[in-house]
Amino acid sequence: MLAVSVQAENLPGGSTSLSQASRRQGVSVLEYSVDLMQLYREARLEDPQILAAYARAQAGRDRRREALGGLLPQISANSSLARNTRDAETDRSSYDTERYSITLTQHIYNKVAWESYQKSKSLARQGEAEAEDVHAEATVDLAQRYFVALASEDEFELVLAERRATQRNLDRIRALYERQMAMITDVLDLQARVDALAAAEFEARNQMEVSRQELAELVGRPVRENLSRIREDIQMQAPAESLDLWLERALAANPALKSRESALAAANAALRGGKGGHYPSLSLNLSAVRSDAGFDNNESSRYDNYSATVGVQVPIYSGGATSARVRALHGDMTAAEQELESVRRQVIKETTSAYLTANSSVERIRASRNALESAEKSTVAAERGFQFGVVNAVDVLISVKTEYEARRDLLKAQYDFITNLLVLNRWAGKLSEQTIESVNVWLAHDGDARALKQGSSKE
Template sequence: MLRRLSLAIAVAAASNAMAWAEQAPLSTKTDLVTVYQEAAANNADLAAARADYEARSEVVPQARAGLLPNLSAGANLSDTRTQVDSPSTTSSRSGTVYQANLSQPLFRADRWFQLQAAKASNEQAVLELSATEQNLILQSAEAYFAVLRAQDNLASTKAEEAAFKRQLDQANERFDVGLSDKTDVLEAQAGFDTARANRIIALRQVEDAFQALTTLTNRDFSALEGIEHSLPILAPTPNDAKVWVDTAAAQNLNLQASNYAVDAAEETLRQRKSGHAPTLDAVASYQKGDNDSLGFSNNAASVNRFSGDVEQRSIGLQLNIPLYSGGLTSSQVRESYQRLNQTEQLRESLRRQVVQNTRNLHRAVNTDVETVQARKQSIISNQSALEATEIGYQVGTRNIVDVLDAQRELYSSVRNYNNARYDYILNNLRLKQAAGTLSPDDLNALEQYLKSDYNPDEDFLPPDLAKAAEAQLRGNSQY
């Protein structure tokens, strides 16, 4: 009967309340925002993404350097000896030459387009980092609610195990007084053993979920604040798929990054085409050294004319007109054209995927709203079904297999209800991420529905159902 279900839940909750209190003091429970902050500070993937952004941002100053003056300086120390056989003559020259060279590009179309491509790539890197940071918000929520989901699942399997244990005890009692045969005992034992195995698996899943949270944040957590059943289950605002799709097309971070990727590819194509264009540089040089070192003299007369240190200065323009490079430039143009085509197709593919995800998630949230209510009602329906089945078993119209199946359906409906709640929360966040509007404020909005005294063994059921069960238990205490 329903009172037996209520008793099973009450016993399961009472048997675990003290152990939960010992394992998870209220002061050690962590909230959702804290988990996100720990992830933002310690997540290895985010740190790698930031390092990648810092590295990619250097392409701009590197490209700009090709348009700025290039100045070099150096020195040359030499000792040269020359010997002529006929007539026999030996001469030597030695000394040091100091030199400086300056080059200023005046017309370098390829380098200009390279700079524009670098700027577009930098903007792409900024948006991709922002997308990674935004994705961490979702990852934090997914890891957090995965723990809560696993804990609620464990609590329901504990209650289910307790209910099957009571059914086994009842089957043994009935067998002892001759009201049932051994088959009922074996069926009840099988049901209890299955429930016990499910509880062991559920316990492992809780530990796995905590481990995933540790991997994300590099922090160990002993307990988390749970989500209240009073969390409003509402349709997305606005409840218009087209509005969400339009928002995603304009604000989705990955889609915006793909736009800059196309811009960079277009500028790179222009850069390659500019390989056919002439280049013009202003050049200047300065040299200082002794006469021998600079090579002004070839005979004694010139030595007398140019003795001591000599300086050379030159300034001019250097024009270079590419004529033929073995087909290299043309090949690079063809390659860049195909890279541009590839980038445009990837952007279109991403756009379609974003539209699909946005529409799917919008439908998912609306479905979740109805599913949560339906799953909650199914708990009530399965409670009634279990009560009717147990009555039928008592009067001989149902067998124990029917009772065990009804119990499984009841606790399955409890797990389905909790899964629907968590799916609703996460699908809401995923919808906002697809639309490009997800921010830490969305976690702050969920924060107000977290319970610092959340106990999965007591709170895995909606409060109104739990209170109804307790009231019925008190009203039938003579049983």
């Protein structure tokens, strides 16, 4: 679903190999970078929600096989050995008896057992669809946490850069104030801004650690490597397909919707099985017996007995329990229908929202980039004007602040765009490892592709 014109190099090995290599070479793990694809593969093996979902799906498949077993022949063998003592008026005797039997029972017609198997098949499909939906949701959650971590690092470095720029201007205005060429209010305004940025720096540092812990929660290990950042040599483009096509895909392939459809099919099968309680059942029974015990365990010569029985069971009255069960199952089916409709509406809403947001994000990226270019020029002009006494220190302060706000807006717009593309693919049922790989090529793997450093380098 995502197409770009550049190729990416996958980071070789996992986190374990990175740590081993760093120990052998005496290099800190902080010198390595980790990208979204590597964290995705780790989370797929370590995220408890994903593991639990697939365990439930496997349990559903096993229950389907269990229900199938109820339709197949049931074979059982029995044996008994007895020591008997018989007291009579004339004598007392003791003797041993043996009895061996084997029985085969096969349903010929049993509506309840058949519909129970059909229900188990639908529940197994529901479990598989739910596991796929949990996996997709967890993937989007991982991407969101990844870009939140990037945004928190951006915020920290931008605060540092803005503080350095503001401190530099504060030093200039103090020098001018000492020569009585500036007002004390300018010094106080700039000092207040530096102090505010110092407090913001502390908060940004804490947020960095929090965002790293949120990533660690999903991958099951501390994430201390550098996070790969968005490259600057790619052009982000909105989905080329129309909204109607995306909605068509979502209604056909969304795993949450397929899960609810399977749940409705299971409810229908349960209802048919409940009605089957009114139907007769037909079964075949084959048995073979070898015994030397007669009536009342009397000693007898050994004999073999073979029988074939066709049994018919007709339910007549169960105290109204069967009818009550059918009514309850009909209510369950109605609830399943409404849940399916609710999910269908949610899929339409979320797909439409993600599609429109992704398209608007492209325009927001373009506008943010233009705003950043203008803000950079405005800052340069304000600083030169300040040197010539055309503008005051507050004007410079405002220009610097506007520039770094534009940098934050551009980075956030890029993160939001990528996240919305993943959300769109998630609701359309197309979120896969290939989708993550397509996003991953937009990341620079050396951890140094930081657009914000371009602004801070000139300071």
